[in-house]
Amino acid sequence: MLYTNLKHIESAAEHAQIINENENVMVICGRMGPMCIPVYGIAEELEEEYTHVKFCDMEFDNPESYIIRQLPEVRGFMGIPFTIYYKNGKVAKATSSIQTKTQVTAILDKEFASTVNA
């Protein structure tokens, strides 16, 4: 169970639906651990500002998260969370382990264009 205020993705089917119905999606796949929690916190902070991006999380230990763990883009990743940025249903960028707000916003601005309300 992820105790965050983000949209929780519970199944592979829900994951597919979200990335297909939203142009820009950020999914953080992790646990409630020290490397993951700061990334959830950053996403929660950015939700209001980046209204054109759908921010979600998915529990790493949920068997359904195979949909993320099997992505070719995460091959070689050895640190959670696996954070995946989807543009029109395709992986635009993937990162491993803890990230700073600067790193996250740099990816959001590059892959999903600049924030509307900045």
Place this chain on the structure above:
Amino acid sequence: MNATNHYDAIVIGGGPAGLTAGIYLSRARLKTLILNEGTVGGQLVLTHEIANYPGVESISGYQLSNIMRKQAKSFGCDIKSNISIESLELEGEEKRITLSDGKIYTSDSIILSPGGRSRTLGVSGEDNFKGKGISYCATCDGDFFTDKEIVVVGGGNSALEEAVSLTKYARKVTIVHQFDHFQAFEHAVEEAWEHPKISFVMESTITAFYGGENLESVDIKNLKSGETRRFKTDGVFIFIGYIPNTEFLKEKLELNKWGEIVVKPDMATNIEGVYAAGDSTAKRFRQVTTAVSDGTIAALAASNFVHESKSKKKELIEI
């Protein structure tokens, strides 16, 4: 200065010390702002389970910090997180903080509670292989190293306890430590020494990380002989302690040689109207409860300072 950007008190840092200060200040009807560079809750949110916080049998750090945040907000405290401080003026009656987005906040009083963070080695390649062989959390990433050979860096309790814990996954664990002895408790040292999967490289440090997509090897330098050798490894876990987040305070107020803020018993710093609380202050014990205590004392002292300053100003106007 825009009145909406002026506060009675500004708290820098939103860990348990800062949140507690926010609760006390705002409950005392002082206009209060907490500015936090990272996630609200600080290192508290990183604690999986807290079982020794009086009055609460067991709770995750994340949940406890969320309750503290809600409490502070319920009393009217403003909280801005994931901000970045560009400049800070502590001297004088009006304290001034400029954020990197250009916003300026002023206040009569400041409480500094920036907390601390895990120390990194700061050597070549460390940033490149974070999450691709380098980790700072055994419980998070240990299972990625099943049947692999790994290195643990450090000699304190965290390093030795996590090294033992990582033997559940790894085929072999090599502890690299800069001294010829460990700082950890004796029982932790004994457990590591006696473990068949653990070996030791003492008086040594890692000076570089190498690999392609993932980490493949490190340079280990013997600090006594000066000799450096290349060492193949699948992963490195780094547990070399914490450092206070006080770089932005250098030459602005009194810090000790470890960069910790020097405080008086009422948590006052050497600058009038500026107080400090929590893990960034010079003290022996660092617990959630001690941070909460510091935050309470700092808030009460700051509250008193603000009220006295306002009374003095009022008297001067009346004269």
